[in-house]
Amino acid sequence: MTQGPWATLALSSLLSLFPGLAQADSGVAAPQDLQALLAQRFTQDRTGVCVVAARVEKTQVQRARLCAQPRREGMEPGFDSRFEIGSISKTMAAVLAADLIRKGRWSLDDPIAKHLPAGTKLPRQGERQILLRDLLTHSSGLPALPPGFAPSQPANPYADLSEAQLLTALGRVELTVPIGSRVEYSNFAMMLLSLALARSHGGDFERALAGGLFEPLQMHSASISRPGRQEAPEARGHLPSGAQTAAWTITPNLAGVGMVRASLDDMVRYAQAQLGLLADVAPELQDSMRLSQQSLTPQFAMSWMRMPVPGRPMLVHEGGTGGFSSLIALEPEAGRAVVLLADTALSDLGGLGDVAQVALGLSDRPLLPRRVQVAAPALLQALVGDYVLGGLPLRIWREGTQLMAQAQGQAAFALDQDSRGDFFPRTFGALLTPVWEAGRVDRAIWRQGGGAMELHRQPRAVP
Known part of the structure; x- marks a missing residue:
């Protein structure tokens, strides 16, 4: 797996x-x-x-x-x-x-x-x-x-x-x-x-x-x-x-x-x-x-x-x-x-x-489940690109309405969105939270196994 x-x-x-x-x-x-x-x-x-x-x-x-x-x-x-x-x-x-x-x-x-x-x-x-x-x-x-x-x-x-x-x-x-x-x-x-x-x-x-x-x-x-x-x-x-x-x-x-x-x-x-x-x-x-x-x-x-x-x-x-x-x-x-x-x-x-x-009565905010939802096309497109995760290159791309990701040397995996706005792999436990800044996504938070790291977009190479 x-x-x-x-x-x-x-x-x-x-x-x-x-x-x-x-x-x-x-x-x-x-x-x-x-x-x-x-x-x-x-x-x-x-x-x-x-x-x-x-x-x-x-x-x-x-x-x-x-x-x-x-x-x-x-x-x-x-x-x-x-x-x-x-x-x-x-x-x-x-x-x-x-x-x-x-x-x-x-x-x-x-x-x-x-x-x-x-x-x-x-x-x-x-x-x-x-x-x-x-x-x-x-x-x-x-x-x-x-x-x-x-x-x-x-x-x-x-x-x-x-x-x-x-x-x-x-x-x-x-x-x-x-x-x-x-x-x-x-x-x-x-x-x-x-x-x-x-x-x-x-x-x-x-x-x-x-x-x-x-x-x-x-x-x-x-x-x-x-x-x-x-x-x-x-x-x-x-x-x-x-x-x-x-x-x-x-x-x-x-x-x-x-x-x-x-x-x-x-x-x-x-x-x-x-x-x-x-x-x-x-x-x-x-x-x-x-x-x-x-x-x-x-x-x-x-x-x-x-x-x-x-x-x-x-x-x-x-x-x-x-x-x-x-x-x-x-x-x-x-x-x-x-x-x-x-x-x-x-x-x-x-x-x-x-x-x-x-x-315990310390909060009265409503608690909501995480349910799978269809991500907006604009959000999917905003995430597409090449990133680095702790020194490991990782690419995100679209296949129609499906977001895909692949770390260097590893198998590709699908990412779905849940109702909290986070993306998650179907086949293993992790969470990707996009960070919107100035109308674009250049970084995200990757959570796995109780730890968290930032995912940073790589600058596009100048032709």
Whole structure:
């Protein structure tokens, strides 16, 4: 299958940072009925996505689910189906870290070297080493992914990455910014944290997560690679085109980066526990979760992103893998949470943040599905030309009413337009957004795999 002109962008991030929530009002509208909200946003959406959702209001839980279109394989996920929750897994790893800190075994100011194998080569700046707090707040200065990361399976990029390869890559890092000075989201850093957690739990991260979180919270179907305590149907991941895609896997001790699978029922229990709403949670675990929520920087608690909505402090994390999208938002002071799980990769289309904002009463703007539409001939013609995408030549042309594109050395592909005004390939997940300036299009934004790059028109050669 065509992977697109810049397929390596698919590895750039598991996360979209819930755009717009930080600018939301404290309460512009009453939260909408969840089922009606899903219907408004997703009915007949071109992706065919299936979404399950829950809103927790103290002792009340409302659930909803909707498929934009009937699933061709006849399997529509339910509340008990297991989804890849992506980077929400990082908040679960943070609970394990907080528990070790609470017990006095770890400190936020421990150098990460203390918890990695002896002799591991790490970057440092004079006496300043990378600390645990730097990993938990994405301010370590480490790149998004290990240097030299070149997966042999683009559809399952982390499958072949070993612990030894991760540590070898760490020794090749040259830091370009002062440690702790700038937030740069890093899956590399979180894989190191996951490995450190494994080493502090007898060398088995998955067992630590099961015993420390899943079993006490009765998240019966949650797991990484081993079966959960309760057998549950598996949701199948999809590209935005509607095509099925491979599940993501990883060496279990690195899985804190984003490889937990869980059902909506599991995630409701997790949200309720984080809010302190479950009477059957041990006080020690509740203390660890509360510690993981405490602010470390203006932007972050332990892996949780802090959203400074006026009068309504919130903790948020989104997740995304090759075929799934997810979001959890907590409002601890109000005892409120929203959980969204989708069986389609939506990062390039804006993720699930718009739905969460309306579900939380932070926005009252109408949400509209993305539906295929016929592009105006003038727009098609305005896009025709030769471009450069990250150094890669790319040509766009018309074949009648159909827009076509081809990157150098790759197969041509058709581009259709949706009702948001963006163009998308039929055969792989990506999005092209034209930028109109002075009545013409000389550049566009190409989004793929959670990353974005500008497409620039090449000047016409002078005869």
